[in-house]
Amino acid sequence: MSSEVLYRKWRPRSLAEVAGQEMVVRTLTNAIAGDKVAHAYLFSGPRGTGKTTTGRLLAMAVNCSQLRDGQPCAACDSCQAYLAGRALDLIELDAASNRGIDEIRSLREKANFAPAGGVDAYKVYLVDEVHMLTEPAFNALLKTLEEPPPHVIFVLATTEAHKVPATVISRCQRFDFRRIPLEAAVGRLKFIAGEEGIECSEDALKQIARVATGSLRDAINLLEQLVDSYGNKLADDQVREGLGLVVDxxxxxxxxxxxxxxxxxxxxxxxxxxxxxxxxxxxxxxxxxxxxxxxxxxxxxxxxxxxxxxxxxxxxxxxxxxxxxxxxxxxxxxxxxxxxxxxxxxxxxxxxxxxxxxxxxxxxxxxxxxxxxxxxxxxxxxxxxxxxxxxxxxxxxxxxxxxxxx
Ligand SMILES: [Zn+2]
Missing domain, CATH: 1.20.272 (Zinc Finger, Delta Prime; domain 3)
Known part of the structure; x- marks a missing residue:
């Protein structure tokens, strides 16, 4: 099991840094810049493709006091709080372990309180694996989506959009996250390797990205595991061996x-x-x-x-x-x-x-x-x-x- 040190350390700090989701990022950035953010979003797509990361960055952007072209500044007090993971107006709920109606009820009650960040602030509810909610919980969520309190944004993330009721989907602006293309994953791995002083050929980074099959999180975790096993200088044959690609x-x-x-x-x-x-x-x-x-x-x-x-x-x-x-x-x-x-x-x-x-x-x-x-x-x-x-x-x-x- 990977400790995900690199993955956490190199989470994108702005929407522009989100790899391989140009369409999603462009549309969201335009909406933020034009002050046309929706009340609810559905982010669907395979694991490790940037759904929760994008949700957090959206929350950071709508609460940034020095927004530039729809991008958070990453420097103001609010952005600092988001980057440090201590933002009060971002509420994350993992529906895989909090599936019931009580969680959604308490979420609805809290949503009626004004955001901690003041009158211009937004509260963002990020519900991961939303398809895991029970039917009563979905019904409670639907009520909230039908009459959204002001200054509240829901981001519902799921790997299985077909399990989310159509009534919920219809209340959301939907974004489909695609598997990270090979070049985008390699680009991000190269960036992280450069920053971390990891020596690794482009071919080897490609092998890592290929094995990760479109999940950037898996790719970064694989790189970390290889460094744990072989050190900061990764030879091509070590990478192949580490990835189990050695063919007799x-x-x-x-x-x-x-x-x-x-x-x-x-x-x-x-x-x-x-x-x-x-x-x-x-x-x-x-x-x-x-x-x-x-x-x-x-x-x-x-x-x-x-x-x-x-x-x-x-x-x-x-x-x-x-x-x-x-x-x-x-x-x-x-x-x-x-x-x-x-x-x-x-x-x-x-x-x-x-x-x-x-x-x-x-x-x-x-x-x-x-x-x-x-x-x-x-x-x-x-x-x-x-x-x-x-x-x-x-x-x-x-x-x-x-x-x-x-
Ligand atoms: Zn800011």
Whole structure:
């Protein structure tokens, strides 16, 4: 669990600093500058995309005494109170833990008192995860939204807008927060890394942002965890390792052997991986991921940034001479290999390899050596598992031997 030190420290201090939500920020800033702030807002969108941060900044802006172009000054007494988290006119309620009508009633009663900051001040109620409220609580909230007390603004934030009653939504100005685009997340990470003296390449920051899938909070927390593990100088391979992105090159090799029908070479790769004591389930996932990439390459589909351009060229060359049906059946064989019973046994992977090669090479009418029958662990020969020293464990028949055996 991350302590979120960096995330808290580098929360945006103005709306302009909110990353990746330009539309929302522009509309809100214009409304603040034009004194046309709504009574109620619904901020919907995935977690970590800046909903509560924007709500707090909105509260700070409407109470700033030196507002400039809709941006809070971050210097006046009021702004200082907001930045220090001690503003009296910002009331936050987490609906995930305060779901009932009593909380909303007490919130309504308080809303009728004038803001602490004086006649020009606004009270802002920030209700996070608002979709968690009970039905009576929603009804009570709706009454307040229908007759909003002056100088009160409601900001309702939710990751699941479809669970908020339409009657509530219709009373709010709605903003949809999108996942933070990669460039915006990388830009923010770069800024924080620079301020914190963290050395990290742009490529590595991209990897972090990609793993965080559009949540800036997750991205910043990942950066913090990496620094906790490896220190302030982050090498690319450390970042990949820390993010769990290290792919064993042998998964790529095995996928190629399987598609080319190179049984002996493929079995040797599996034995080697087993002898190294690697987690075979993780290895299996990597082989399947590679095989899926090969299927995409064969189909001419766009390949994600998981592969370099050089790798993509190699993958396209490999699949050029191989039929789609063969790629699909091989992908299926490796995907279905079940290592749950004994994660240390290479047998399911060996059978997936042998079975897929047999199925692809056997004439369709021969009626033997289908992928499903040869992949069944109960009818297969026992591998020479547990061998120590020299050479590869496991059985290593050539494809010819298997064919004559059926
Ligand atoms: Zn101010």
């Amino acid at each position: 090159a042998r998964s790529v090799t095995l996928a190629a052997h399987a598609l080319k029908g190179e049984l002996a070479e493929g079995l040797a790769v599996i034995s080697e991986v087993r002898d190294d004591g690697l987690d075979l389930r993780q290895f299996q996932r990597q082989v399947v991921a590679q095989m899926r990439g090969l299927l995409l390459a064969k189909a001419g589909a766009e390949l994600s940034e998981s592969w370099s351009e050089e790798q993509i060229a190699e993958m396209r060359a490999l699949v050029a001479e191989i039929g789609t049906d063969r790629i699909v059946s091989t992908l299926r064989a490796f995907g279905e290999a079940d290592l749950r019973a004994d994660p240390l046994s290479p047998l399911p992977l060996e059978l997936a390899l042998a079975g897929s090669i047999l199925a692809a090479e056997a004439p369709a009418s021969s009626g033997c050596g289908s992928a499903s029958s040869s992949a069944s662990a109960t009818t297969a020969p026992e591998p020479a598992g547990g061998q120590t020293g020299g050479g590869h464990g496991g059985f290593r028949p050539t494809s010819k031997e298997i064919r004559t055996g059926c």
